[in-house]
Amino acid sequence: MAAGLQIWDANGNIVLDATYRVLRPINSVALSNGSGGSLSDDRLAQGGWVSFQPGVAVGEGYLSGGVIVPRFSISGSVLSWSYAAKHSASYDIYQDGILFYGAS
Amino acid sequence: MSAGFQAWTDSGLVQIDGTTQNCALRQTISVTTAPGTIDAFKSNGGTQYTFSANVANLTISATAPLIALYSQGAYATILRCKNNSDGTWSVQIWTNVAAAVTVYIFDQAQAAVPSGTGFGLQVFDQNGALIADARQRLARVIDMQSGNIMGASADWGQWNQVDQRTYSWTYPGPSKVGVAAIGTAFVGSPTGGGTASDGWYNVSALQTVGNTVNFNYAYYQVGSTSHPGDNVAFGSQFDWRFMAIDLSNL
Numbered sequence: 391m392a393a394g395l396q397i398w399d400a401n402g403n404i405v406l407d408a409t410y411r412v413l414r415p416i417n418s419v420a421l422s423n424g425s426g427g428s429l430s431d432d433r434l435a436q437g438g439w440v441s442f443q444p445g446v447a448v449g450e451g452y453l454s455g456g457v458i459v460p461r462f463s464i465s466g467s468v469l470s471w472s473y474a475a476k477h478s479a480s481y482d483i484y485q486d487g488i489l490f491y492g493a494s
Numbered sequence: 495m496s497a498g499f500q501a502w503t504d505s506g507l508v509q510i511d512g513t514t515q516n517c518a519l520r521q522t523i524s525v526t527t528a529p530g531t532i533d534a535f536k537s538n539g540g541t542q543y544t545f546s547a548n549v550a551n552l553t554i555s556a557t558a559p560l561i562a563l564y565s566q567g568a569y570a571t572i573l574r575c576k577n578n579s580d581g582t583w584s585v586q587i588w589t590n591v592a593a594a595v596t597v598y599i600f601d602q603a604q605a606a607v608p609s610g611t612g613f614g615l616q617v618f619d620q621n622g623a624l625i626a627d628a629r630q631r632l633a634r635v636i637d638m639q640s641g642n643i644m645g646a647s648a649d650w651g652q653w654n655q656v657d658q659r660t661y662s663w664t665y666p667g668p669s670k671v672g673v674a675a676i677g678t679a680f681v682g683s684p685t686g687g688g689t690a691s692d693g694w695y696n697v698s699a700l701q702t703v704g705n706t707v708n709f710n711y712a713y714y715q716v717g718s719t720s721h722p723g724d725n726v727a728f729g730s731q732f733d734w735r736f737m738a739i740d741l742s743n744l
Contacts, residue, residue, distance in 0.1 A: 395501040395509070397614065397628045403743040405631055408504040413517035413633045415558050415602055433514060436507050439638060439737060441560050441675035443575035443583065448680040448731055449533030449695075450542070459730035461648050474728055477650035481538060482728075488577050490558050492517070493508065494635045 413439065415492040419471070421460055424484040426472035433493040438464035445487040455481025462489070499617045510626045513619050517560055518630035519744060520606035523597040525550040527589040532573060534684045534691055534716075543684045543691045545716045549573075550587045550595065557605040559583055560633060561597060562674035562739045568593035569699035569710045571678045590699060590712070598672055598741060600633045633674070634740040636665050643679050643698070643711050646729030653732075655722045656696070661709040663738065670741040671707060673700045677735035679711055681727045685719040692717030696725075698734040707738055 394408025406412070416431055421442075440462045451457035455478045462471050469491055476482040498512030510516060530551070531544035548568075554561075563570050568589035576584045587595060600606070604624045614628030626632070639661075644653045665671050682695025698711040711734070715721070 394504060395615075399631075399743060401743070405743070406509070406628075406634075408502070410509065410632070411503065411507060411635045412509050413560065413600070413635055414508070414511070414514045415517050415560070416514060418558060433508070433511075439635070439675065441737070442677065443559070443577065444572075444678075445574070445576040447533050447574040447586065448678075449535055449545075449573070449682070452536045452538055453683070454538050456650060456726075456728040457731060458648075458728050459733055461730050461733065472648070474648040474650065474730060477728075482650075487575070490560065493514070 411494050413492055413494050415490055419489045421489055422486045424458060424473040428468055428470040430468050432467050434464055434469060435467040437494050438469060439492055439494050441490045443488045444485050446485045451483055452481040457483055457485050459485045510617055515602040516626045517600045517633040518603045518606040519598060520556060520601040521599045525552060525597055526594050527587060527592050532588060534693055543687050544689050545693060546690045548589045548592045552585050553582050554585060554599055555582050556599055556601045558602050560600040560674050562672035564596040564672040564702050564741055565593060566703050569701045570595050571699040572676050573678060603627060603630060606630060631744055635737060636671060636740055637738040640735035643732040646732055648730040650728050652724050652726045655725055657713040659711040664706045665738060668705050668740040668742045671705045672702055672739045672741040673707055673736040674739045675737040677733055679732045679734045681725045681731055692719045694719050694722060700736060
């Protein structure tokens with residue numbers, strides 16, 4: 391290794407060196423009611439990640455409908471999230487939840 | 495940044511930047527799944543039906559949880575991780591058979607400060623919030639995978655039933671790899687109703703053995719029911735994803 395930070399644990403195991411991609415959480419977005427959106431953060435450009443915490447299980451949907459699970463994409467420094475349009479106004483529900491995102 | 499500390503990988507990726515939180519291990523919990531119930535859709539009148547299934551329901555404390563599972567004896571996934579808006583989250587873990595699962599909860603560095611005498615390096619942002627601590631175990635990303643069982647768009651549609659789909663990844667280097675940021679594919683239907691209904695469901699789940707991750711999207715029959723020919727659902731219900739995290743020496 392030419393340069394960089396190394397950290398060992400008390401047993402002498404490397405827990406960080408210059409080859410390690412680590413997670414840096416940037417922020418969160420509360421997703422509700424099927425609202426899509428996007429945001430831009432330069433830190434995402436080196437590689438971004440999402441971690442969605444579903445507050446609604448798919449099994450909470452109605453028999454005559456479906457559960458609209460959100461989709462995510464990261465392109466460059468832009469993170470986008472979206473929900474499909476409802477098929478049944480009465481019986482489709484959105485999967486709400488908390489989206490954490492960050493750089494890695 | 496006018497002052498502070500930064501660290502990069504040898505390929506130029508930022509590890510610590512002096513302003514952004516890092517993700518550090520906060521807690522490790524061993525759970526054992528046992529016969530219980532999962533939600534199995536509602537009648538159009540709003541009555542929640544359930545299926546019998548192997549589950550563990552737990553409440554965790556975290557600011558911004560990144561939950562990693564290590565499950566050698568079963569395929570495991572997370573069906574729900576609900577924010578209780580009081581610093582806790584209600585998590586439901588499903589497994590295909592009753593099994594022991596280790597749950598690693600990573601959180602923002604400032605929420606996972608180790609106790610006891612300090613040593614090493616600590617990094618703070620301009621507001622004095624801890625963003626990295628050499629005593630912490632940072633979440634190291636090995637890989638990210640995602641897909642859709644049907645290769646579907648997100649929209650409402652109909653697909654032929656798929657009974658099983660499997661994938662496997664092995665990561666040279668780490669001795670132990672877990673799965674985090676899990677997205678679960680799930681479709682199903684009760685054919686009876688009420689509590690512990692008959693019916694069927696398909697769910698994606700992940701088994702971790704050492705440095706290998708096995709993916710299994712499978713059909714589960716509950717009680718007496720007819721095998722489905724088609725799935726009518728939103729395409730995004732078939733989305734799955736996970737992040738492989740290095741759990742070696744944790």
